[in-house]
C-alpha cells in the first residue's frame with residue numbers, strides 16, 4: 001500500500017487525492033493525516049521540508065512534492081494524467097500557474113497564522129495577493145477548456161479555486177464569472193472534486 005501524508009485542507013494534497021480518485025488509484029493509497037507544525041510527526045523524517053503532500057512507496061522511498069507525486073501517479077496510470085505532445089506543456093504550465101496561486105495564497109494564510117498581528121507586513125501580503133490577482137485575471141480572460149477526462153492542469157486549477165473558497169470566503173467569485181462557470185462545469189463533470197472537499 002502507498003501511504004499519503006496529507007491534511008484535509010491542503011490544496012496540494014487535494015490535487016493528489018483528486019487525481020488518484022479520478023484515475024482509479026485510490027484503493028492503492030492509504031491516507032495518513034499529518035501535522036506540519038508538530039516536530040514529533042514523522043513527516044519531517046519522511047520529507048526534510050516537512051511539507052505535505054508526501055507519498056511513501058511500498059519500499060519506503062518517499063516522494064514529494066505534489067508534482068513529483070503526480071508524475072508517479074501518471075506513471076502508474078500509463079500516462080493518462082499528463083497528456084503527451086504539445087498539450088503536455090500547456091497542462092504543465094496550467095498546473096504551475098494554479099500551484100503558484102496556491103503558494104501565494106498559502107503565504108498570506110501563514111502570515112496570519114505565524115506572525116502576531118502587529119508584525120504582519122502589508123507590502124508582503126500585497127505582493128503575494130498580486131500574484132493571485134494576476135493569475136486569476138489571466139485565467140478569467142482565457143479559461144482552459146477540457147474535453148472528456150481532466151488532466152493535471154485542470155485538476156490543479158480546481159484545487160486552487162477550492163482553496164480560495166475555503167480560506168478567502170470565495171471573494172474571487174464576484175469578479176471572475178468565467179472562472180465560476182468553469183469551476184461549476186468542472187465540478188459537474190468530475191465527481192472527485194466534491195469527493196475530496198475537505199477530506200483526508
Ligand SMILES: N[C@@H](CCC(=O)N[C@@H](CS)C(=O)NCC(=O)O)C(=O)O
Pocket residue numbers: 009010011012013036049050051052053065066067099106
Ligand atoms: N510545492 C509543494 C507545496 C506544498 C505545500 O506548500 N504544502 C503546505 C500545505 S498545503 C505545507 O506543507 N506547509 C507546511 C510548511 O510549509 O511548513 C507541493 O506542490 O507539494
